[in-house]
Amino acid sequence: MSLGDNGGTAAAERAVTEAHRREWAFVLAATARVVGDLDVAEECVQDAYLAALETWAREGVPRRPGAWLTTTAKRRALDVLRRERILRAKMPLLVEPGEVEMDEFDGESIPDDRLRLIFTCCHPALAREAQVALTLRLVCGVSTADIARVFLVSEPTMAARVTRAKKKISVARIPYRVPDAAELPERLDTVLSVVHLLYTTGHTASSGTDLVRADVIDHALNLARMILALMPDEPEVRGLLALVLLTDARRATRTDAQGRLLLLEEQDRSGWDRAAIEEGGRLLAGAFRTGRVGRYTLQAAIACLHAVAVSYAATDWHHILRLYDQLLSVWPSPVVALNRAVAVSMVAGPQAALDELDALERDGRLAGYHYLPAIRADLLRRLDRPGEAAVAYRAALDLADNEAEREFLAARLSEAVDPGSGRSPEG
Amino acid sequence: MPQYAVVVYQPAPADPMEISAEYAEALERYPAQVEELGGRGVAGYALQPSTTATAVRGDIITDGPFVEAKEVVAGFFVLEAPDLDVALKIAKLNPVYLDGGGVEVRPLFVPPAE
Numbered sequence: 001m002s003l004g005d006n007g008g009t010a011a012a013e014r015a016v017t018e019a020h021r022r023e024w025a026f027v028l029a030a031t032a033r034v035v036g037d038l039d040v041a042e043e044c045v046q047d048a049y050l051a052a053l054e055t056w057a058r059e060g061v062p063r064r065p066g067a068w069l070t071t072t073a074k075r076r077a078l079d080v081l082r083r084e085r086i087l088r089a090k091m092p093l094l095v096e097p098g099e100v101e102m103d104e105f106d107g108e109s110i111p112d113d114r115l116r117l118i119f120t121c122c123h124p125a126l127a128r129e130a131q132v133a134l135t136l137r138l139v140c141g142v143s144t145a146d147i148a149r150v151f152l153v154s155e156p157t158m159a160a161r162v163t164r165a166k167k168k169i170s171v172a173r174i175p176y177r178v179p180d181a182a183e184l185p186e187r188l189d190t191v192l193s194v195v196h197l198l199y200t201t202g203h204t205a206s207s208g209t210d211l212v213r214a215d216v217i218d219h220a221l222n223l224a225r226m227i228l229a230l231m232p233d234e235p236e237v238r239g240l241l242a243l244v245l246l247t248d249a250r251r252a253t254r255t256d257a258q259g260r261l262l263l264l265e266e267q268d269r270s271g272w273d274r275a276a277i278e279e280g281g282r283l284l285a286g287a288f289r290t291g292r293v294g295r296y297t298l299q300a301a302i303a304c305l306h307a308v309a310v311s312y313a314a315t316d317w318h319h320i321l322r323l324y325d326q327l328l329s330v331w332p333s334p335v336v337a338l339n340r341a342v343a344v345s346m347v348a349g350p351q352a353a354l355d356e357l358d359a360l361e362r363d364g365r366l367a368g369y370h371y372l373p374a375i376r377a378d379l380l381r382r383l384d385r386p387g388e389a390a391v392a393y394r395a396a397l398d399l400a401d402n403e404a405e406r407e408f409l410a411a412r413l414s415e416a417v418d419p420g421s422g423r424s425p426e427g
Numbered sequence: 428m429p430q431y432a433v434v435v436y437q438p439a440p441a442d443p444m445e446i447s448a449e450y451a452e453a454l455e456r457y458p459a460q461v462e463e464l465g466g467r468g469v470a471g472y473a474l475q476p477s478t479t480a481t482a483v484r485g486d487i488i489t490d491g492p493f494v495e496a497k498e499v500v501a502g503f504f505v506l507e508a509p510d511l512d513v514a515l516k517i518a519k520l521n522p523v524y525l526d527g528g529g530v531e532v533r534p535l536f537v538p539p540a541e
Contacts, residue, residue: 125511172534173429175510183512 012056015065016049023066024141025226029113030070033176035077038120038166042138044080048073070110114139115178115230122191123174130165131194132201137162139226140219150201150216188231192240192296195223199244203251204402217248238287239297245280246303249273261408265312277307295331298323317346334365338372350379370399374409381416390416430469430535431514434503435521437528439492440476441501446526453522461506466517471504501528505535 027048032041048069062068121134129151136142136150148158168174179187202216224241231237253267284304287297302323309315324340337360345353357376366372377392393413400406446454461468477499480492492499501523508514511532518532 123511125515172431172532173510173514175512179512 008060009057011061012053015056015061016052019052019065019069020049020141023069025114025117025139026066026110026112027069027073028138028141029117030110031073031077032117033111033113034074035081036176037077037081038138038169040077040080041073044077045069045073047076067110112230114226116176118191118227118230119178119187120169120174120176122187122194123169124187124190125172125174126165126168128194128197130161130168131190132197133158133162134165135194135223136198136219139223142219146215150213188234188236191227192236195220195227195240196243196296198223199248203247204405214251217244217251220244221248235287235290235292236294236296238283239294239300242280242283242287242300243296243303245276245283246300246307249276249280249307255404259404259407260411261404264306269310272307277304280304280307293326293330295327298327298330302327315346317343321347334360334363335369335371338366338369338375342375345379345382350382354379354383368399370396370405372396373399377409377412377416381412386416386419428467428507428509429514431506431508431511432503432533432535433506433514433518433521434531434533435501435523435528436498436530437501437523437526439497439499440478441474441499441528442476443473443501450522450525453525457520457522460520461517464508464517464520465513466506466508469505469507471502473502474500498528506532 024045028041028045031045032038035041035044051072052065052069056062056065118135118139121138122131126134133147133151136147137144144159144162145155147162148155151158153161178184199217199220202213202218202220221241221244224237224244228234228237228241249272250264250267252273253262253269253271255261280300281304284297284300287293287300302320305316305320305323321340321343324336324343328336328340337356341353341356341360344356354376357372357379360366360372373392373395377389377396380386380389380392390413393409393416397406397409397413400409458468477492480499482489482491482493506514506517508517511534514532518530521530523530
């Protein structure tokens with residue numbers, strides 16, 4: 001069958017889009033290792049995708065698009081390096097000796113270097129914001145303009161941030177490798193934090209009117225899946241993917257039709273994504289079976305108990321509280337202690353939780369965190385102390401940035417000030 | 428092999444005659460640890476306390492270190508290491524933390540080849 005011009009072009013476009021989504025990281029990681037320069041590799045991988053559009057439309061889509069793209073990108077990169085004679089002059093990416101084969105062109109046996117790329121992007125010597133930006137750009141293939149939009153900075157600012165980070169990798173000689181066993185736990189934790197931060201960035205856009213950024217969540221999910229496929233024996237990777245799936249299963253019900261934020265207890269549980277909950281539950285069971293339970297697995301277990309409960313009241317709060325105790329022991333963070341206080345309120349009543357909050361307030365580390373006064377306000381509301389609740393709602397409103405969350409707090413505030421205002425006029 | 432400056436910071440005034448016995452003792456062991464981890468000390472210096480420093484900005488001369496801060500430069504050494512991971516491992520073992528200090532690791536500038 002011969003393809004007409006339009007048919008070939010359309011098929012090539014589809015194949016290139018698909019290859020961009022599925023193989024970008026693989027192609028870039030392999031190219032970077034061979035050419036030893038992230039910048040040149042990135043440019044040449046982009047060129048290879050452009051070339052694919054034209055060549056594949058003319059000659060058909062190759063059997064293994066990823067291998068075709070990698071080989072094309074590597075050839076271009078080596079040409080660029082030879083032409084510019086920067087092979088020696090530039091600081092090459094540090095790859096362990098004996099591993100670089102400049103003529104590795106057979107396309108059949110391209111080693112998977114994605115883990116090197118991920119660990120390099122998430123190196124602890126880079127600032128957290130640079131780690132996230134580099135991971136989005138180099139591992140997920142997101143354009144600098146799109147990354148800038150996610151983090152609400154201008155495109156030149158984001159471009160400068162990415163360039164600075166790449167320059168540091170090359171000048172400070174951050175090695176292009178997977179850390180050794182001794183360093184791995186700590187380094188993997190950094191990688192997982194980056195993926196989790198990306199997820200939370202999408203889950204609650206820190207400002208703006210939309211609560212959720214679906215594209216950012218998808219990148220976080222894809223990254224977690226990629227890392228799990230590459231490191232199947234690490235329980236915390238499994239735990240993180242489970243956490244993202246189980247939390248994201250509630251995405252559709254987190255706001256109402258007007259974009260107003262709905263609390264867990266108000267959400268329509270029939271709208272939760274059952275397939276995601278089941279997959280999350282299976283992953284979670286796998287992580288627990290290893291006996292090495294870390295903070296992501298424990299958070300996922302808490303999310304799972306919420307996801308499988310038939311109602312807010314029927315949730316297994318005693319089990320949740322035990323998991324929070326365990327979580328606090330492996331991860332003594334004041335934010336965990338704050339969330340634990342909510343579980344305390346469901347097991348031992350709002351007054352007991354209020355005492356925990358007092359302790360957290362004295363601790364001071366959560367100053368400026370709007371969920372602290374927001375939770376205090378809710379506990380006071382439940383204790384029927386509207387005057388004090390109003391003060392706390394105002395404090396939370398002063399600190400919150402997200403429009404959906406602000407609207408929710410404002411509505412609760414007016415209810416506290418005027419108990420009739422929250423109900424419909426007919427009510 | 429790349430070279431890094433390891434700049435050692437300590438609470439002011441960072442007097443080398445006032446360091447703790449614990450720190451002094453650990454410093455004795457440090458060069459062997461550097462070699463063991465695959466690094467090499469190229470050169471190193473400790474400085475007199477920051478109270479002896481004089482800052483010069485063009486024509487203006489002022490008493491004290493260039494940047495007023497709670498922590499000041501106490502010394503520095505040039506470290507040769509295969510990559511940043513090794514340099515950071517070596518930096519982590521620097522015993523200055525025993526006296527409440529820390530270090531900054533910064534690659535030396537290599538002029539681009541012609």
